Amino acid sequence: MLTVGSADTISVPASERFGYWHDLVARESVPMRIHSAHAANFQARAEVISLGEIVLSSWRYPSLDMQRTSTFIRRSDPEMYEFALPLSGHGGVEQERRTNLFTPGRFAVVDTSRPHQSSHQGRSRHEGLLTTLTILVPHGLVPLHPNKIAQLLATDIPATEGMGALLSNFVHQVLGHPEQYQERDVPLLGIVARDLVSATLAQRLDLTEALPTEVRGHSLRVRVKAFIDEHLGDPDLSPGTVAAAHHVSLRSLHRAFEAEDQTVAEIIRTRRLDRCARDLRDPLHRRWPIHTIAARWGFPSQAHFSRVFTAAFGMSARAFRNSPSAPDRRR
Known part of the structure; x- marks a missing residue:
């Protein structure tokens, strides 16, 4: 089956859990400044699957705020686009002077090479841990001009219709059932992820015809089968x-x-x-x-x-x- 990297803060003493989580986010995603009212006893869990250059992750955590500043970017810049799909709670995301809601059923899109901030809160004190699925895709893998993609930063893309729904289904399937795939499937899964991300962005920008023929053909096959x-x-x-x-x-x-x-x-x-x-x-x-x-x-x-x-x-x-x-x- 696919290799799944997992980490749970319950494995370290309560006083060290928030620092452990902070380091985990920096290692598996990008370095961020994180604040949480639950820092004293931060119970959270992450699962990460690498599909070559593309990374899928599932994060479970209590309410928090995150900020990626210019200082963090100068220290480490993997040049990635991040698609984040919350499954519960509510919040907001801000980048390029654009602010939008962070809500279940919609992908939020950010560029890790530009400063941004986000918040994610439970809808009540009793909601428990929040869950977000993320996709990290290198800039160079997306065959669309960066200036075009910049129009979508801090906006949201529906995960229940069009290409966004296929991308959501793919992420849920791979993260939820890694046992159904083998390590030899990683290159193909990486291509599927790349093409779905590219087609989702292109559809949102009305630039589907601008995609390479190979990507358009694969996107069509995925849509037809669904x-x-x-x-x-x-x-x-x-x-x-x-x-x-x-x-x-x-x-x-x-x-x-x-x-x-x-x-x-x-x-x-x-x-x-x-x-x-x-x-x-x-x-x-x-x-x-x-x-x-x-x-x-x-x-x-x-x-x-x-x-x-x-x-x-x-x-x-x-x-x-x-x-x-x-x-x-x-x-």
Whole structure:
């Protein structure tokens, strides 16, 4: 699985916890001046995953204020953009004379090479530890002009729609389930992170066409796969409807997937079959008729479903459901 660096202030004496956290932030993110009403007994935890030059982190801490001054920047400047996604609490962020709210469901964007400050508070005294997910991306990896990106500093980007939602899903998935990946996946995960960050910024700036062809193509594939997963139950889902939903020609869609192992039609079919197989295995769905499960995942024709399922798994759906030795995956 991916290597996860973790640290918990509970491992050091109470009097040393705030200093330990201060050093941890400087080492795993960037040096900051930190103030907290909980400094006397600072209970916090961090988990960090390195994807090559890009770093994903999950931070849990009590209410605090942070400031990165010119002095800190002169001492250490890794030249990074930071995307911060709070999962709880509320606060604010300020950079380049621009101030914005720091709220759950929205990425805050800052440049570590420029002074900035932020605050993060619980909504009540009883809220407990706050959580923020962050992405650190080197300036040089983002194929957009710095002056354009500067327009987004201390602004927020929705993490629930568009490219921001895909970026949020990626960060949650990797940080929440590192056991699903191997160290050999790090280079690919780093490329995915870079392209999602670049596409998120470009979409916000209306500069998608300015991205390199490689980045645009990868971004399109990621969006298409997410769209397919969201619409598997629609029997009308097809390469044509996918292309229309993403405002590209069918030819362009097929071209984008030329280097993939599967065509768009094959992705739709295999993911539908995987969902059907999962439901057939699920005890909670034991009483569901097979045709109901098939229709749920976009197979309205029982005869067609029976034919493609048998071809994929080597047995009928009924035999698959009743056999303890049925394959978990398609052939």
